[in-house]
Amino acid sequence: MKKYAYLNINNRIVFFVLFSLSNAGKADLLPEEIQFHGFLSQGFFHSSDNNVFGQSDDGISPGLTEIGLNAAYQPFDRLRFAAQGLYRRAGDIDPGSVRLDFGLADLTLFNYKSGRIGIRGGRIKIPFGLYNETRDVSFTHPTILLPQGIYFDRSRSLLLSADGGSFYAEQDTRYGDFSFKFNVGMPLKDHREIQSIILGRGDAKGELEGEPAIATQLMYEINGGEYIFAVSYMDLELDYRPAAGEAILPSTTRIQPLLFSAQYNGEKFTLTGEYNYRWNTFGAFAPGGKFITESWYVQGSYQFLPQFQATVRYDVIYVDKSDKRGDGAAALGYQRHSSFANDWVFGVRWDISPSWMVRADYHRVHGTAWLSQADNNPDTRPTTQDWDLYGLQLSFKF
Amino acid sequence: MIIAFATYSPVLRAAEIIVNQTVPTERYSLMDARAVFTMRQRFWPNGEQIKVFCLSDTNPLHKDFVKNNLNMFPHQLRRAWDRMTYSGTGAVPVQLDSEQEMINEIANTPNSIGYLNSRPDNEKIRLFKYQ
Numbered sequence: 001m002k003k004y005a006y007l008n009i010n011n012r013i014v015f016f017v018l019f020s021l022s023n024a025g026k027a028d029l030l031p032e033e034i035q036f037h038g039f040l041s042q043g044f045f046h047s048s049d050n051n052v053f054g055q056s057d058d059g060i061s062p063g064l065t066e067i068g069l070n071a072a073y074q075p076f077d078r079l080r081f082a083a084q085g086l087y088r089r090a091g092d093i094d095p096g097s098v099r100l101d102f103g104l105a106d107l108t109l110f111n112y113k114s115g116r117i118g119i120r121g122g123r124i125k126i127p128f129g130l131y132n133e134t135r136d137v138s139f140t141h142p143t144i145l146l147p148q149g150i151y152f153d154r155s156r157s158l159l160l161s162a163d164g165g166s167f168y169a170e171q172d173t174r175y176g177d178f179s180f181k182f183n184v185g186m187p188l189k190d191h192r193e194i195q196s197i198i199l200g201r202g203d204a205k206g207e208l209e210g211e212p213a214i215a216t217q218l219m220y221e222i223n224g225g226e227y228i229f230a231v232s233y234m235d236l237e238l239d240y241r242p243a244a245g246e247a248i249l250p251s252t253t254r255i256q257p258l259l260f261s262a263q264y265n266g267e268k269f270t271l272t273g274e275y276n277y278r279w280n281t282f283g284a285f286a287p288g289g290k291f292i293t294e295s296w297y298v299q300g301s302y303q304f305l306p307q308f309q310a311t312v313r314y315d316v317i318y319v320d321k322s323d324k325r326g327d328g329a330a331a332l333g334y335q336r337h338s339s340f341a342n343d344w345v346f347g348v349r350w351d352i353s354p355s356w357m358v359r360a361d362y363h364r365v366h367g368t369a370w371l372s373q374a375d376n377n378p379d380t381r382p383t384t385q386d387w388d389l390y391g392l393q394l395s396f397k398f
Numbered sequence: 399m400i401i402a403f404a405t406y407s408p409v410l411r412a413a414e415i416i417v418n419q420t421v422p423t424e425r426y427s428l429m430d431a432r433a434v435f436t437m438r439q440r441f442w443p444n445g446e447q448i449k450v451f452c453l454s455d456t457n458p459l460h461k462d463f464v465k466n467n468l469n470m471f472p473h474q475l476r477r478a479w480d481r482m483t484y485s486g487t488g489a490v491p492v493q494l495d496s497e498q499e500m501i502n503e504i505a506n507t508p509n510s511i512g513y514l515n516s517r518p519d520n521e522k523i524r525l526f527k528y529q
Contacts (some may be wrong), residue, residue: 035483035489035490036413037483037484039484058408066486070483072486072489074489075527077441077447080489082486082487083486084486102485102486103486104430105484106486107485108440111440111441113439113443114433114439116440120487124486125485125486131480133484133485133487134480134481134484134485137480137484139480140477140480140481140484168487170438172429172433172438172439174429175440195481223469224432224436224468224470224474224475224478225436225467225470225474225477225478226470226471260470265413265471265473265474265477266471267471353456354454354455354456
């Protein structure tokens with residue numbers, strides 16, 4: 001109880017700061033070379049079984065709070081600085097913390113009539129699929145939860161941002177616009193949840209160390225984004241260093257997702273599909289050491305009134321594509337349904353104004369592959385195969 | 399401001415894209431206009447940085463402009479801008495509250511571009527022509 005009271009005060013202060021800043025920007029108190037933007041969202045969840053962002057099973061978890069504030073400063077035509085701080089509290093994975101989401105310098109090397117080439121350095125968001133770079137900004141995607149088979153929330157620390165450099169190129173042609181990004185960097189260091197997934201146990205005392213990772217994306221947009229096609233690829237490596245005297249072997253884990261994305265944006269109708277093919281090399285932590293994860297979703301959104309949008313999505317993941325029934329999991333003593341998840345999602349979004357939005361989601365889920373282990377400890381309480389999840393979210397941005 | 403909105407009646411007709419008189423006169427295309435407003439093109443042919451001004455997403459003139467002048471939908475522009483704003487990869491247009499503000503900003507900001515319901519009677523403002 002005390003914890004929530006404290007968070008409430010915290011939120012109020014942040015709200016005040018956000019509003020003050022959004023007004024300061026409008027009132028010309030800031031030089032035009034500096035831009036401020038921010039967002040805030042609060043989500044509530046209830047589930048019939050299993051926990052999502054805290055204790056949602058048979059209760060309501062005020063589980064997901066996200067507050068972001070960014071500033072950009074352009075001292076010269078070709079040089080730009082941008083940084084964003086993010087406060088996030090999410091169930092038992094993240095009990096509330098503030099961190100730097102991105103902080104970068106952007107240098108345009110070549111600029112010509114139909115394109116540009118440049119480099120960025122610092123902490124950079126990871127380009128992956130249609131939504132990853134703005135995954136915490138609720139306004140930029142149609143439902144509260146992103147398709148979990150691809151945009152995992154539980155292993156999000158690998159997908160958020162990386163410290164390093166990026167090369168980018170943009171080329172506009174009469175057939176459409178191309179954007180290319182090639183990033184190299186160290187993923188953020190927060191691998192507790194990932195460690196328990198990879199090792200299959202939450203009690204390991206050693207440490208998972210990230211290696212520099214590659215993330216690259218080619219995007220093609222026709223008609224200013226009426227049709228969007230993208231291919232994204234990542235190559236991540238994590239080394240497990242056991243603690244002294246620990247019986248777990250040191251081992252290297254490599255994860256290489258290849259993601260294909262397509263989207264049609266009509267006046268009222270949007271159709272989106274993404275397919276992810278992921279190579280996993282788990283070394284000593286999986287029988288046989290290697291397996292392929294397959295996940296995809298198809299999503300349709302329709303704006304049935306000027307400010308209302310309805311979305312339907314079917315989202316599928318098989319942790320091991322050659323073992324869709326979970327025989328491997330059963331052989332190791334885990335529940336079969338932890339190796340897959342089929343998720344039907346129905347969502348309604350109401351854009352009250354350009355700054356305010358409220359939305360509600362209903363999920364009917366078969367399987368638990370993307371549930372977080374911090375919120376659902378399989379050692380103390382088994383999870384349920386077929387379950388319902390309800391979500392409500394209020395968001396503000398400027 | 400309220401009066402300005404009340405007297406504006408949305409008709410199915412393109413808005414006028416306007417620029418400050420300092421903007422170079424060239425043969426621009428629809429592709430150029432789109433690249434400017436999606437913030438992909440950041441410099442005029444003479445190397446000066448483009449200053450882009452827009453009205454709110456819900457403003458009828460904004461919707462009319464995006465649909466009939468750019469042949470796009472407002473949510474496509476919003477998607478492009480939000481992606482740049484919240485990933486730190488680009489700047490977005492400065493948002494103004496009224497057409498009067500638009501006239502003032504375009505007249506007084508070198509290298510600026512925006513749009514209006516009709517051509518203003520102001521010698522510092524020129525129409526942006528494109529094919």
